[in-house]
Amino acid sequence: MLFNSLEFALFFPIAAGVYFTLSHRWRVHWLLFASCIFYMAFIPVYVLILVVTILIDYTAGIYIDKVEGNRKKLLLWVSILSTCSVLFVFKYFSFVTSSVVDVGGLFGWKLVRPAVNIILPIGLSFHTFQSLSYVIEVYFGKQKAERNFIVYATYVMFFPQLVAGPIERPQHLLPQFRVKHDFNYQNVTSGLKRMAWGLFKKLVVADRLALYVNDVYSSPRQYTGLQLTIATVFFAYQIYCDFSGYSDIAIGAAQVLGFRLMENFRTPYYSLSISEFWHRWHISLSTWFKDYLYIPLGGNRVSKPRYISNLLITFAVSGLWHGANWTYVIWGVLNGAYLVVGMLTKDLRDRGFEAIGVEKESKLRKAVMLVSTWTLTCLAWVVFRAKSTGDAWYVVSHLASNWDLSLLSTPQFLLRQFPVAVASIAVLEIGQLWQRSVSFPSFVGRFQMPVRWTIYASLVLAVLMFGVYRKTQFIYFQF
Amino acid sequence: MPMAAAESQYVCVEEREYCVELASAAEQPRLWRGIGRLACFFALVACLAFAMDALVTSGLRRIKTSAFGASNVVMEGKVNADVLITGSSRALVQYDPRAIEATTGLSAFNLGRNGSQTDMQVAFLKAYLAHNRRPKIVLHNLDAFSFVTTREVFDPVQYRPYLYDSSLYEASRKINPSIWKSRYIPLYGYVVDDMNLNWMRGLAGFVGWSPRGDYFLGFNPRHRTWTNEFDKFRTANPAGVRFEIEPAGVQDLENLIQLCKQNGIQLILVYSPEYSQMQKLTTNRAEIFARFHELADRNGVPIWDYSNWDHDSDRNFFYNSQHLNATGAAAFSSDMANRLQQFLLAQRSSTAEKAARDGHLATMSVNRIAVTNRLKGQ
Numbered sequence: 001m002l003f004n005s006l007e008f009a010l011f012f013p014i015a016a017g018v019y020f021t022l023s024h025r026w027r028v029h030w031l032l033f034a035s036c037i038f039y040m041a042f043i044p045v046y047v048l049i050l051v052v053t054i055l056i057d058y059t060a061g062i063y064i065d066k067v068e069g070n071r072k073k074l075l076l077w078v079s080i081l082s083t084c085s086v087l088f089v090f091k092y093f094s095f096v097t098s099s100v101v102d103v104g105g106l107f108g109w110k111l112v113r114p115a116v117n118i119i120l121p122i123g124l125s126f127h128t129f130q131s132l133s134y135v136i137e138v139y140f141g142k143q144k145a146e147r148n149f150i151v152y153a154t155y156v157m158f159f160p161q162l163v164a165g166p167i168e169r170p171q172h173l174l175p176q177f178r179v180k181h182d183f184n185y186q187n188v189t190s191g192l193k194r195m196a197w198g199l200f201k202k203l204v205v206a207d208r209l210a211l212y213v214n215d216v217y218s219s220p221r222q223y224t225g226l227q228l229t230i231a232t233v234f235f236a237y238q239i240y241c242d243f244s245g246y247s248d249i250a251i252g253a254a255q256v257l258g259f260r261l262m263e264n265f266r267t268p269y270y271s272l273s274i275s276e277f278w279h280r281w282h283i284s285l286s287t288w289f290k291d292y293l294y295i296p297l298g299g300n301r302v303s304k305p306r307y308i309s310n311l312l313i314t315f316a317v318s319g320l321w322h323g324a325n326w327t328y329v330i331w332g333v334l335n336g337a338y339l340v341v342g343m344l345t346k347d348l349r350d351r352g353f354e355a356i357g358v359e360k361e362s363k364l365r366k367a368v369m370l371v372s373t374w375t376l377t378c379l380a381w382v383v384f385r386a387k388s389t390g391d392a393w394y395v396v397s398h399l400a401s402n403w404d405l406s407l408l409s410t411p412q413f414l415l416r417q418f419p420v421a422v423a424s425i426a427v428l429e430i431g432q433l434w435q436r437s438v439s440f441p442s443f444v445g446r447f448q449m450p451v452r453w454t455i456y457a458s459l460v461l462a463v464l465m466f467g468v469y470r471k472t473q474f475i476y477f478q479f
Numbered sequence: 480m481p482m483a484a485a486e487s488q489y490v491c492v493e494e495r496e497y498c499v500e501l502a503s504a505a506e507q508p509r510l511w512r513g514i515g516r517l518a519c520f521f522a523l524v525a526c527l528a529f530a531m532d533a534l535v536t537s538g539l540r541r542i543k544t545s546a547f548g549a550s551n552v553v554m555e556g557k558v559n560a561d562v563l564i565t566g567s568s569r570a571l572v573q574y575d576p577r578a579i580e581a582t583t584g585l586s587a588f589n590l591g592r593n594g595s596q597t598d599m600q601v602a603f604l605k606a607y608l609a610h611n612r613r614p615k616i617v618l619h620n621l622d623a624f625s626f627v628t629t630r631e632v633f634d635p636v637q638y639r640p641y642l643y644d645s646s647l648y649e650a651s652r653k654i655n656p657s658i659w660k661s662r663y664i665p666l667y668g669y670v671v672d673d674m675n676l677n678w679m680r681g682l683a684g685f686v687g688w689s690p691r692g693d694y695f696l697g698f699n700p701r702h703r704t705w706t707n708e709f710d711k712f713r714t715a716n717p718a719g720v721r722f723e724i725e726p727a728g729v730q731d732l733e734n735l736i737q738l739c740k741q742n743g744i745q746l747i748l749v750y751s752p753e754y755s756q757m758q759k760l761t762t763n764r765a766e767i768f769a770r771f772h773e774l775a776d777r778n779g780v781p782i783w784d785y786s787n788w789d790h791d792s793d794r795n796f797f798y799n800s801q802h803l804n805a806t807g808a809a810a811f812s813s814d815m816a817n818r819l820q821q822f823l824l825a826q827r828s829s830t831a832e833k834a835a836r837d838g839h840l841a842t843m844s845v846n847r848i849a850v851t852n853r854l855k856g857q
């Protein structure tokens with residue numbers, strides 16, 4: 001079930017309404033049931049995959065908590081490998097076998113590609129990582145094993161964050177299922193406002209920009225440099241609004257029910273360095289990789305070459321997490337390389353700025369850093385979005401050529417849609433800048449109820465009317 | 480509870496910045512009161528949506544130009560033409576009713592619909608007949624894909640302001656069973672089914688603004704030069720293409736013929752010009768034409784085939800393989816109007832001959848009766 005669907009508009013009030021009217025004892029059961037309905041709206045039978053993963057990690061958690069020493073370690077690995085094997089079969093099997101066939105072809109071996117066509121279960125990478133997080137935390141003694149199967153299953157399947165995160169940690173989310181969440185009008189309205197903001201990002205910004213981006217990136221060789229550049233900039237906003245919009249809706253929906261989910265984005269395009277960008281972009285995944293991969297590899301408390309390799313490995317794996325395609329791996333490595341080069345050239349850049357008299361805290365320097373970070377991020381998005389490495393190279397190498405102003409529109413994106421698209425980006429930026437100083441709800445809250453309600457109702461209507469409602473999934477669902 | 484007093488505060492804790500909302504416990508409405516307030520708020524949103532929907536619909540129905548303007552005159556019953564042109568975008572952009580009017584002296588109107596198949600064309604013709612005087616002649620444009628049924632209503636917003644018409648609604652519902660959402664859920668048809676922000680046109684139309692006039696008696700000439708669409712298409716389909724002959728599609732054309740028969744309308748099926756190289760690419764063209772002729776012969780309907788039109792290889796007359804540009808449309812419309820004039824003249828003379836013959840026979844029989852009576856009297 002998509003958050004931006006009529007089905008969800010019916011499902012959510014019912015799920016929330018029943019949740020609050022039930023006694024506390026049955027609320028978790030209801031959440032689990034509602035989560036199953038939510039997930040089964042995609043491909044019903046795939047709920048069995050979740051059941052298998054849940055059973056494995058639930059059992060492993062209990063036994064890991066009980067035993068010590070090598071048996072504990074063995075159980076952890078059994079749990080990790082079995083959970084990851086599900087991910088491998090559904091997500092990476094075709095990619096790995098195709099790569100083996102391609103590499104074999106280089107040596108003249110005639111290998112046959114297995115004719116397997118598996119549809120990736122939605123959000124598999126997200127709930128796999130959330131399950132892994134649980135068993136690892138239990139292993140390290142940071143989390144007691146959950147004995148109540150219903151509570152554990154709801155932790156994995158909690159519908160607001162089931163298919164695209166935020167990837168929660170057990171210490172944060174599991175205890176919340178035991179707390180009684182009374183109906184709190186303030187929480188409910190705040191949650192709904194957050195959901196409305198998320199829907200604005202998704203429906204008004206992301207999905208309209210997607211019309212242009214999809215046209216251009218489906219066959220980039222048919223478009224001019226200007227169109228490629230616009231599509232790349234649009235994609236930067238599309239993916240941000242798509243994913244952060246989803247996170248806003250997820251956090252808002254959970255808040256309505258009385259739950260608190262982790263923040264996943266903090267205006268990442270205002271970052272002054274790639275390192276800062278990764279502290280603001282998909283925070284729940286970045287911290288997951290930091291805690292469970294980068295730090296176990298040694299982090300930055302090792303020799304410089306090892307530190308560099310740790311960074312590159314972490315980002316390459318992060319890229320592979322996003323999709324079973326070399327473009328994602330290259331995107332990950334490219335971001336890792338940005339960080340490495342940034343680290344190696346930091347002193348040089350500082351000296352360069354000093355030499356031309358630009359102080360560290362000056363606005364000019366910040367502007368240069370902001371623009372350069374944004375440009376590098378956009379170039380990396382080209383690789384992320386392109387269908388193949390060949391397409392990515394074509395786009396990057398043709399961005400600056402043939403800026404024909406008369407050729408702007410694409411088949412799906414007419415000229416008259418540009419003002420709306422550009423205005424939606426402007427509203428997004430103004431909204432984000434405004435939120436830095438004063439929150440919009442507190443500004444509107446100064447007015448009397450009739451005015452306040454009229455403002456909110458008009459904004460909801462505006463979001464509905466400017467939205468694009470093609471049956472597009474959130475980009476991150478595929479991961 | 481005033482919302483101002485209950486503004487949320489976000490406090491960031493630890494590195495991961497969990498968002499903690501400190502809600503004021505004071506003045507919290509109870510569950511049902513809270514639900515009641517939320518229900519009131521969403522009722523307000525719903526009321527605004529209904530009002531906006533009515534505003535947009537009313538605005539679109541007021542537009543005098545563009546496709547909406549052409550549809551509006553039809554649905555208001557202001558056309559009442561003698562000659563009606565029906566069909567897809569090929570009808571819309573290729574038949575100039577002004578040429579027909581100038582040549583034949585009959586009033587004419589183009590009812591062509593962008594992206595429509597025969598099923599929707601029949602529905603729109605029915606809607607026309609429900610609101611206008613029936614025409615004397617219908618020129619129905621045929622396409623190589625005339626027997627393919629509609630999978631998805633193209634640009635459904637073009638029909639949205641007129642879904643109150645049962646023919647249009649039923650035809651749309653047959654293709655898309657969830658069309659009821661467009662008709663009954665406010666704004667659904669304008670914002671969910673349409674990405675091109677046509678609701679803005681509706682609002683503009685409500686205050687009296689109409690878009691640039693590019694429709695002339697329903698005809699929409701395209702002032703364009705040859706694009707590379709066909710060349711791309713040919714590259715993508717080097718072995719040619721096949722257009723399905725679906726039984727339902729054949730039935731739709733049969734329905735059109737019967738509809739005209741029942742209303743006493745002279746139907747003429749016209750295969751308007753198609754770029755010559757595209758004709759060669761259609762692998763089952765002969766089969767399609769055989770079905771056209773079989774249907775026409777069985778029902779006594781003439782077919783005018785412009786497959787071998789004088790300019791069918793000249794890219795100056797087309798903008799893609801299926802559509803003539805404004806220059807081509809002018810040339811074709813002139814040819815078509817002359818042929819129609821010849822047809823009408825022939826029809827008139829044959830009617831006159833028939834009348835004369837009937838008159839002569841009547842005189843003869845009267846004479847015969849008189850002679851018989853006279854003989855009887857003798």
